[in-house]
Each structure stands twice: as C-alpha cells, then as structure tokens.
Amino acid sequence: MNQSIVHLPLIESRCLMRIMQYPFFLCWIVVSLSLISVGHAQENSVVMDSDLTTSSFGQPVSIKTKNDQGRITGVFPQGWQDNSSWAPVSYQSLKVTQDNTSFWRINIPTPQPERIQLRHNLPDMAGSEMVYELTLLARGNQFIEIGVRRSGAPYEFFWSTRQVLNDQWQRYQWQLKLTKHLQYQDIGLWLNITGSPAQIDLKQIKINAYTPEQILEQAKAKYPGPGPANLLRQSRLPLGMQTGWSLHRTMDDADDVQISHVSDPTSPTGSDVMHLVSEEKRMFVRGEPLTIHRYWLNHVASVYVKGSGRIQFSANSGSYYLANREIAIDPSMGWQRLVIKFKPRNDPAHPTCLTFQGIGDLCIDGLMVHSGNEPQPYQSQLPAEIALAAGEGQIASFTNTHFDNEAATFRYVCTGVPENQPAFLNLQFTNVYGKQKQQQIQLKDAKQWVGQMNYNVFDDQPYGSIHVQATITDGQGKPISTANELVMHRLRRPHYWMKDAPDSPFGTHTLSTRRHIQMAKAVGMNWTRLHDAGTEYIGWYHLEPKPGQWQFYDKQLKRYRQFGMKILGLLSTAPKWASMYPGFDVNGYFDRYYMPKDFDQFANGYVKVVVQRYDKLIDAWDIWNEPWGTWWSVGYDQSKQGTDGYIQAEDEVKQYANFQKIVYNAVKEVKPDAHVTGTNSIFGEVGKAWTKGMVENGAVPFADSFAYHHYTQSYVGYPGDVVHRGLHDQVQLFPDHKLPYPAWMTEGSPVSGQIANGLYRVTLPEAEPEDVMQTADSLSRYCLSMLTAGVQRFFLYSMHTHDYFGQANTWQVLVTEEGALHPCAAAVSAMAWFLEDTTFKQHTSLIDGLHAWVFAGPRETVTVLSTTPGADVDYTLPDNQGTQYFDLFGNPLTPGTPLGQTLVYQVTNAK
Numbered sequence: 001m002n003q004s005i006v007h008l009p010l011i012e013s014r015c016l017m018r019i020m021q022y023p024f025f026l027c028w029i030v031v032s033l034s035l036i037s038v039g040h041a042q043e044n045s046v047v048m049d050s051d052l053t054t055s056s057f058g059q060p061v062s063i064k065t066k067n068d069q070g071r072i073t074g075v076f077p078q079g080w081q082d083n084s085s086w087a088p089v090s091y092q093s094l095k096v097t098q099d100n101t102s103f104w105r106i107n108i109p110t111p112q113p114e115r116i117q118l119r120h121n122l123p124d125m126a127g128s129e130m131v132y133e134l135t136l137l138a139r140g141n142q143f144i145e146i147g148v149r150r151s152g153a154p155y156e157f158f159w160s161t162r163q164v165l166n167d168q169w170q171r172y173q174w175q176l177k178l179t180k181h182l183q184y185q186d187i188g189l190w191l192n193i194t195g196s197p198a199q200i201d202l203k204q205i206k207i208n209a210y211t212p213e214q215i216l217e218q219a220k221a222k223y224p225g226p227g228p229a230n231l232l233r234q235s236r237l238p239l240g241m242q243t244g245w246s247l248h249r250t251m252d253d254a255d256d257v258q259i260s261h262v263s264d265p266t267s268p269t270g271s272d273v274m275h276l277v278s279e280e281k282r283m284f285v286r287g288e289p290l291t292i293h294r295y296w297l298n299h300v301a302s303v304y305v306k307g308s309g310r311i312q313f314s315a316n317s318g319s320y321y322l323a324n325r326e327i328a329i330d331p332s333m334g335w336q337r338l339v340i341k342f343k344p345r346n347d348p349a350h351p352t353c354l355t356f357q358g359i360g361d362l363c364i365d366g367l368m369v370h371s372g373n374e375p376q377p378y379q380s381q382l383p384a385e386i387a388l389a390a391g392e393g394q395i396a397s398f399t400n401t402h403f404d405n406e407a408a409t410f411r412y413v414c415t416g417v418p419e420n421q422p423a424f425l426n427l428q429f430t431n432v433y434g435k436q437k438q439q440q441i442q443l444k445d446a447k448q449w450v451g452q453m454n455y456n457v458f459d460d461q462p463y464g465s466i467h468v469q470a471t472i473t474d475g476q477g478k479p480i481s482t483a484n485e486l487v488m489h490r491l492r493r494p495h496y497w498m499k500d501a502p503d504s505p506f507g508t509h510t511l512s513t514r515r516h517i518q519m520a521k522a523v524g525m526n527w528t529r530l531h532d533a534g535t536e537y538i539g540w541y542h543l544e545p546k547p548g549q550w551q552f553y554d555k556q557l558k559r560y561r562q563f564g565m566k567i568l569g570l571l572s573t574a575p576k577w578a579s580m581y582p583g584f585d586v587n588g589y590f591d592r593y594y595m596p597k598d599f600d601q602f603a604n605g606y607v608k609v610v611v612q613r614y615d616k617l618i619d620a621w622d623i624w625n626e627p628w629g630t631w632w633s634v635g636y637d638q639s640k641q642g643t644d645g646y647i648q649a650e651d652e653v654k655q656y657a658n659f660q661k662i663v664y665n666a667v668k669e670v671k672p673d674a675h676v677t678g679t680n681s682i683f684g685e686v687g688k689a690w691t692k693g694m695v696e697n698g699a700v701p702f703a704d705s706f707a708y709h710h711y712t713q714s715y716v717g718y719p720g721d722v723v724h725r726g727l728h729d730q731v732q733l734f735p736d737h738k739l740p741y742p743a744w745m746t747e748g749s750p751v752s753g754q755i756a757n758g759l760y761r762v763t764l765p766e767a768e769p770e771d772v773m774q775t776a777d778s779l780s781r782y783c784l785s786m787l788t789a790g791v792q793r794f795f796l797y798s799m800h801t802h803d804y805f806g807q808a809n810t811w812q813v814l815v816t817e818e819g820a821l822h823p824c825a826a827a828v829s830a831m832a833w834f835l836e837d838t839t840f841k842q843h844t845s846l847i848d849g850l851h852a853w854v855f856a857g858p859r860e861t862v863t864v865l866s867t868t869p870g871a872d873v874d875y876t877l878p879d880n881q882g883t884q885y886f887d888l889f890g891n892p893l894t895p896g897t898p899l900g901q902t903l904v905y906q907v908t909n910a911k
Helices: 014-021 212-222 514-523 554-562 599-613 652-670 685-696 722-731 772-789 823-835
Strands: 045-051 061-064 071-074 080-082 091-098 101-108 116-121 131-139 143-150 157-164 170-176 187-193 198-210 258-262 273-286 299-317 320-329 336-342 352-371 385-390 401-403 409-415 423-431 436-442 450-454 464-474 484-491 506-508 527-529 566-571 620-623 633-636 646-648 675-682 705-711 743-749 791-796 839-847 850-856 861-867 884-886 904-908
Touching: 101 116, 131 143, 131 212, 157 170, 157 187, 187 198, 198 212, 273 299, 320 336, 320 352, 385 464, 385 484, 401 514, 409 464, 464 823, 484 823, 514 554, 514 823, 527 791, 554 566, 566 599, 599 652, 620 652, 652 675, 652 685, 675 685, 675 743, 685 705, 685 722, 705 722, 722 743, 722 772, 743 772, 772 791, 772 823, 772 839, 772 850, 772 861, 823 861, 823 904
Parallel strands: 071 091, 401 484, 506 527, 506 791, 527 566, 566 620, 620 675, 675 705, 705 743, 743 791
Antiparallel strands: 045 198, 061 071, 080 116, 091 101, 101 198, 116 187, 131 170, 131 198, 143 157, 143 187, 258 273, 273 352, 299 320, 299 336, 299 352, 385 409, 409 450, 423 436, 423 464, 464 484, 633 646, 839 850, 850 861, 861 904, 884 904
16 A cells, blocks of 8 residues: 555546546547457566456455544455545455355445545656557446556546446456656556446456557458448438448538438439538538558549539548548539548547538539549449438428437338349347347339338337337348448427526526537527537637627527527637736637626626626526636646646635625616526536635625536436535535525536447447436436435537547537437436426335336326445335326336336326
C-alpha cells in the first residue's frame, strides 16, 4: 500500500471527467471488443500480466478511510493496492475459490459516497511506435472504468474505457496507442468501480505490447488478396439514406437539407436514387461506416452524381480527410462518375466513410469502394441488395419511430435479384428482450421486390425497439445479397405531443433540428436547456462578436417552440472584446467562458436584449454554466498545457454570487414573471463547497430555483442512493436545512460512456453487442431517483453530442453515435408516459431490497417497483383486482410474473 500518493477525490462532474478524458496530449484511442486478434502473435512484450487465478495475496489489511468514516478490509493480490482511502468508502477485497478456481473479488455490500479505485503499477510505456492490447477476464453485472492514468496531479487518464460487466465470465479486449512516452514513476493501471452495491470478480488483467509491423503481419495473413469488388454493403439507395447514414447534427432535415429518393430511368444502376436538396446551407451527409481491413493497400472510391450545384465527394476516417474532390455540375452533364483515390488508416475506432458536401439539387447512385489504384466498372458486393426504411408515420421517415396508433410497418426494396431464378427474402426480427422471429418471402417477380411489412411481430410485447435484419438467398439457401438492418421504435404517443408541457419534469439538451426535437418530444422530453446544444443560438459570444454587431438565431429558437419544446435559455459566454482575458486563444470552447470583465455590461448590454427579444419564446433562464470549473476563468497560464492553464479567481464564489444577483435583477426588470435559476452547483465535495460559498455570499434570494448538475455511474433507484444523497447534502447547506424554492437538476446523466451500439448488428459488424436492457434500466432508474429525491425538473445531457461512429463523445444520451434514437429512449418514453402529470407521494419497502415508489395523478396511481442493486429479491407480481403491471418498456406483465431486476410499473385506479 502506497499511502504517500496524493489522491484526487472523485467528483462525478462532467467538468473534471472531461478534463481527465480529453487532455490536449491525449492518446489515440482504439477501443473495440472484437478487433484483429493479436493474442497469439509469436513475438510480443508482456507489459503486465496479473493472473488472479494463481496470484499470491498479501496479508489481511484493515484500512481506515477518510475521517474514519469507512473501512477497507481483506487481502489484495500481488501488485494491486487500494486507491480509495481518500474517500469515506467501505468495501472488501477477497480471494475466493469456486469450482477449484481462485479469483479476486471486490465486494461492495452497501452504497458508497464515492467510487472504489484500485491501482496496479505499470512500467515505461512507449509512444506511437507501439500498439498495446489490454485483456480483462471478469464478471459482475456492474459498471467499471479501466485505464492508464497519471499517478499524481492532474490525475488525468492517458487512456480509459468504460464497460458494463456481464454476470457471466467474459473476456474483453481493447487496443490503444499513446502519443507520448510514459515513465513508470508517473503511471499506473486504474480500475474504478461504481459506488453502488456490487460484487466484481476478476480472473486476469493483462497488457501486451506489439510493434506496428507485428500487427500488419497478422492482418495480411488474415486478409489475403485484394478483397471484395465493392466493400460497401449498400451501393444502391432506392429508399434514400440507410441505417448508418447520417446528416450532420447541426443541420435541420427540412429547412437546411431535404433527403428523399426519386425514380430516374437513366440511373447507372437501374434503381431509384437518393435525392439531396440544399438551397442555402452547405449540406454534410455521411455514408455507412466501413472498416477497411486491408489498410496497407491503396483504395478507390467512386459515385455517380447528377443535378445542379456543387458537390464535394470525400473519404473520411474520424476527423481525417483521406481524399476529396469537388466539382460543379449542371443538368446538361447528365450522370457523372466522381472518383477519388486514398490510402486507408489503420484505425478501427474511426471507420472510413464516404461523405457528401455541397449545395444544390443532387442525385446519387452507384457507390463503390475497392482496393487498387484505378477505378473498376461499377458492381455491387453481391448481385442483390436490400434497402429498408420506415413505413408511413407522422415522424417515422426521419426518426424510425411509430406511435401506437400508427401502423407498425417498414418498406423494403430488393435490387439486383436475378430473374427467372428462385430467390427468397429472409427477415429476422429481434426485440429488446432478445426474442426472435423469422419470416421468409419468395421473390417470384419484380412486383414482390418492392413491399411493405409489419415489424410488430411480438404480440405480447408491442412497445420498445425492434431490430429487422434482411438478406436474400437463392434456391439453395446461399446468400446472393449483403445483409441490411433497420431499428424501429414503437412508443405510446406522449401526453403532450406537439404541445407545451410547462410543468413537465422531463428535459434534455438538443440542437434545433426537427428530427431531434421531435425525437425528444416523442420520448416525453418537454424541455431543452441551451447549453452546448444551443449555446450558439443564445450565448453573448455568438450574438455580438463585435460591439454593436448583433446576429440572432430566431429561426432555430422558434423551431423548438414550433413542436412544443419549452426552453431553458442559458445566459452565458462573453465575446473577446468583453472578456476578462481576451488576448490568448487556447481552446475555442473554453475561451468563450472567461469571466465577463464588466458584469453590468453583461446584464444591460446582453441579458436585457435577449430576454426582451425572446419574451414570447423563453420564460425560464439559467445563469452561466458550471462556474466552479473551467467555465469561469480570469486568465490563462501559458506555461501549462490544455485545461490545466485556465486560472480561476481566488474569490470566484464571491464574484459569481455578485454576478448572479446582477443578472437576476436584469432579467426580472425586463420580464418579471421569468423563472431564473441560481447557485449553479454540482453533486459532491466541490459542489458542497460552492453552494456553501453562495449561501454565505447572499445569493440565495436572487433565484427562483436551485440549479445543480449530477453525473454518476452508479446504479440508483433505491433510498439513500447517490442521487438522493447528492441533493440532500446540498439542501443541508441552506438556512434551516431547507430549500426556499424548487430544485432543478440542469445537467446530468448516469450513462455517459455507456451508450454504445444499441441494437446494431450489421452496420457495425465487429462491435460487441450492447446490453440495452442494462442501459435502459440505468437511465430509467436515474430519472426515477430524480423524481423521488424532490427534483422538480431535470435535463439529461445530451442528445447533441452524437457525430459519427467512433467520433461521438461520451456524454450522449437517448441517441446512438450517429444520432439515431437509442433503445434506452424507448424505456424513458414509458416512464414519461406513466409518470407525466403525477406527484410523488411516498416510498414503501415491500420486502428487503424491494421498493415501491407511489405517484398519484389525475389519470391513475402509478407505483414504480425497483430493487436495490445486488439484492437477491424473490417476489412475484400479486394478482390484485384493478391493478395492471407493465415492464421497463411499458409492455404488459401478468400477475404471477417474477419481478426481475428492471423497473416495473404498477397502475391502479385507472380512470
């Protein structure tokens, strides 16, 4: 045990977590659970091999933790040590033997105020000249974080990943590179475990090092030859964009870009073609993700285009442009083939994709990617292809969502089917529970190559997300098409669909694109907060870049209100000319958040202008963002790197308290009935110190609600969980230990870094399937705890951080990496349906580990049943007259059903 190490208390805030994960010298991260196996390479260097089935364990320990509030007991395996004693935590480290096999167990019997941290020393690790593979053999049905971390301040991770363990033994693998040489004195391997009750079992943690030459040698052995004639699964687009395609997150799918499909008798492939129209804004459309295994070969990409305007055709990997070509086209040119040549990157975390940028009226057909130096005549990977798209519905075409009063249909178009030969369309349906059904259609003639089908094939489970996978086979069952997939979501139509719900507790963060506003509303999110997702619409930095030169974003703000989305406007940022520190550009994001040099100028020259302008659109305002972090700086120390250089004022709490008073008064002067949040705190020790300072500096009367942020990786949904404790600790800092107004949790999430691939299987063929039930339950429990802790309104962060596969940041919620709706959103929609317009009344413990949370409303009484994580609850749903039961996704359950581990809704007194 190294008690000399200085430990940083866990702060489950987005601020410090972001700094730790994204330092300016961050490693190149390649995270995958099914990469090229390098485990059997003949020549590799073992960096660390902790075989916990044979490891010796040290002497028993009993370690007092912070202020003697907790205790760590047990034995630790060789090389491992606790890194949690800085916090008041308690857990047991044990050697366990089962079935003649020993392993290491971390037992966390009760909820902890902070996460458990374990550390293993590492030797020197080289920079970009080496590739490292980390292998973990574990079980636990719990969330962990594992990564290479600096031992001392500033405690950042050079690489880290988050993983939800399975309750069965499973082997996980990741590959990583580092951009700088790390010395053993500075680094270790950290294993962090959520503070929820948990039992984590570990058999092996191993790190191997390989040279790029070793990786290349094995890849060449695994992937010989030139590869397929066309690497793309979908080269024809008769139904427009397919799964995996996406429109840039900032672009509205009506006002900015319209995407559809049209018939063209002259199309190069003979099928209908994708149609793109962008009259004013330069479009940015990405194609399907493509992992190019033969990365040592040159490649060629091509596409046929037709129309009028300009188009840039590119091959991208992450933020890298591998090749691009831009041309002007007009109708007289007819179909033109654009060709680009590129060398792929060996970066499985950032798949290659074809992108289309430009402006005009454009048609696209006949896409192709293949190895070589010259373009080959167009052909598809296999003779046939299947295009899939949602059937008719109010928002189905751009969200893949149907409400329960709409037909649950999808469309298909089969192209390239050989005539006069037996062919079959094979469909497999899989729901969120893992249930499967198959259907087969004989394709007798061209009329059957185009059709519509019902995807709601699970009669007893009509709600939730359903995965459709399609292939075409010949008479002998041999595939003659590539596979395609579609994920559809069937939800109850929200109570406040297309209407305002000013009293709704459900909020999120989303940009002003109608597909995502309507996704949010469809899920039951009725409020949006304009931070990050919308800062550009409302922040002073963006509205008045030069004194007196205003630019407003009325269209974007009106679009929210068009669909019944209420707005919490954020009064924040300062243009350079009004900034406390205008002279040095370090990070375009944080530089906007230097403290304004004149608070009165901020209030009178900016706040009053926007509050007055948007008087009819916005009636609730938030003041700044996370001033306790990098967002409230007064300067920059150029001798430091990245976010470490931002300088906070010594009296920052006092400064912000004064700032809040001035801004609050300015808002009220213009709009007396406006709601203005205050304090702007955070869960944890940093937040408690901040809130205490705000109270002491007299800021309490200058607010209409207490605003705070809460990020956690802990399972919640039980009394005394981290959500309940977090708010309780804040409330204790106010006079008389009471809040004088409601609590608004204005930013937070329990699933940061956990949302992965949803139900995708074909679009991301090498990715490990995600446990969507766990993700959905975790997010739903978080919402439940917010409501039962006394939070009046909460804002999940965020629906706007999607970008593309391998490029989305860890803060996304409700959506997948490219911006499609994630299955966890279907679970949240069920909660919003049952609990909208209700009031939490009481908690009852039915049996040990089982909790009943009672909500009363005008339609019915809803009791949410939840379990304490790790509790072994034996309970079946009783058969009570007038009582109905529904599962996590809102599907009916019959009395006598075992409870299980996920939330259950018990509905009584239905009117």
